[in-house]
Amino acid sequence: MSSRSVYLICYDVSCPHRLRQVHQFLLGYKTGGQKSFFECWLTSQELRTVRVRLAELIDQTEDRVHIFQLDPRMKPDCFGIAVTMAVNTPFIVI
Template identity: 85%
Template sequence: MSARTVYLICYDICCPRRLRKVHRFLLGYKTGGQKSFYECWLTRQELQAVRAHLAELIDETEDRVHIFQLDPRMKPDCFGIAETMAVNAPFIVI
């Protein structure tokens, strides 16, 4: 089994139709986040697939997507009702 790395995927999509497509696509990979910011634990192959599919979904002249690799050793700062996700918690990518 390939090792997973945590990424923060953020997007700003101008067209509502493309926005819905990107949102629905990333729901299959996210383990946490909100609105247009998602934490995704991805293998190298999944990251390549996500990048390729997002490139097909967006209009490169109007939209933007950022993919940041995060250090899983960092402890998140949580405020209000925010909760951290257990790194070892089971999850499945369908």
């Protein structure tokens, strides 16, 4: 079993059609987030798949995607109704 690491994937896509494609694709990997910021727990193979597919979906001259690996040991600051997902919270990636 491969271990998972937490990533924050952020995107800014200028074309509504491509934006919808990127959003729909990332819904299959996200465990949290909102709008164009998704928290994803990925294996190294899933990360490779995400990178390749996002590169195919976006226009390299107009769109932006950032993938940040986060340190799961750090506690996030949550305000308002924001909640954090514990490392051991079960989830399914389909």
